[in-house]
Amino acid sequence: MNIRHSSRAVMMMALVWASGLTAQPIQLEKLEKKTILLFSPHPDDDTFCCAGTLALLAKRANNIHIFIYTNDDKGSYDPEMTSERLGRIRKAEEEEACRIVGIPKENIHWLQFHDGMLEYASPRDLVEQVTKIIRAYRPDVVLSIDPGSEYVRWHKTDHRMSANNTMDAIRAAEWHLYFPNQRLHDGLAPWKVPMEALFYVTPKDANYWVNVDDVFDVKLAASLAHVSQWEPAIRKYRVDWDPKELDALKQKLKARAPKKDGHFVEAFRIRGRFNQP
Numbered sequence: 001m002n003i004r005h006s007s008r009a010v011m012m013m014a015l016v017w018a019s020g021l022t023a024q025p026i027q028l029e030k031l032e033k034k035t036i037l038l039f040s041p042h043p044d045d046d047t048f049c050c051a052g053t054l055a056l057l058a059k060r061a062n063n064i065h066i067f068i069y070t071n072d073d074k075g076s077y078d079p080e081m082t083s084e085r086l087g088r089i090r091k092a093e094e095e096e097a098c099r100i101v102g103i104p105k106e107n108i109h110w111l112q113f114h115d116g117m118l119e120y121a122s123p124r125d126l127v128e129q130v131t132k133i134i135r136a137y138r139p140d141v142v143l144s145i146d147p148g149s150e151y152v153r154w155h156k157t158d159h160r161m162s163a164n165n166t167m168d169a170i171r172a173a174e175w176h177l178y179f180p181n182q183r184l185h186d187g188l189a190p191w192k193v194p195m196e197a198l199f200y201v202t203p204k205d206a207n208y209w210v211n212v213d214d215v216f217d218v219k220l221a222a223s224l225a226h227v228s229q230w231e232p233a234i235r236k237y238r239v240d241w242d243p244k245e246l247d248a249l250k251q252k253l254k255a256r257a258p259k260k261d262g263h264f265v266e267a268f269r270i271r272g273r274f275n276q277p
């Protein structure tokens with residue numbers, strides 16, 4: 001059974017309003033030849049949240065660009081590790097994960113903030129920067145962290161800033177009086193993002209589930225490309241896997257992977273119209 005059609009209620013919730021007047025049911029994973037931007041706080045959130053969906057979209061000739069706020073240069077318990085070295089490792093791991101998913105490294109864009117420091121960047125400058133990206137690429141879909149629908153969610157640092165900042169930039173990009181310098185000097189017209197697919201959702205907020213059965217192995221391989229983020233490399237860095245440890249982690253990840261109606265899934269909240277949850 002196709003999980004997307006498991007109930008009428010789910011279908012109704014998955015309706016996305018592509019224009020102000022006409023309701024168009026859009027199936028995220030069925031999009032073709034569209035421009036899709038994903039904003040990720042770290043070089044792995046894009047993999048962990050959405051590698052399956054991204055793999056499906058990459059197969060359908062979509063133009064996918066990954067924007068990564070920070071370089072993830074803090075997340076290691078290895079006392080011998082330095083931030084510069086870790087930043088290089090994380091960059092290479094992200095490029096490998098994206099290669100596995102089907103996204104070329106030229107489509108990975110680094111906003112170059114340090115890990116854990118995104119909240120201390122200038123909020124105004126950060127919104128302006130991402131607004132400019134949205135106006136320049138004019139995406140059909142933006143994927144980003146869900147800040148929460150009816151309440152302020154707790155997120156770890158970088159995640160909460162990324163969640164709110166991306167949403168604020170989506171809003172600003174639509175209105176020409178925000179950052180008018182972008183039109184004046186860069187020739188960038190306002191852009192209304194037609195579809196927002198928010199990830200890292202709570203079960204309560206999720207309203208759309210992509211069946212990733214066919215690409216689950218791709219997702220697993222991409223997740224495991226982030227070697228430095230898993231035991232044992234997170235404590236004592238090594239460049240590759242011990243086959244036994246790799247196998248054990250694969251089994252663990254498979255057992256823990258989100259499922260719905262017996263299928264591997266990735267959950268989203270597809271946002272509706274302006275100021276709608």
Ligand SMILES: [Zn+2]
Pocket residue numbers: 041042045159
């Ligand atoms: Zn993260």
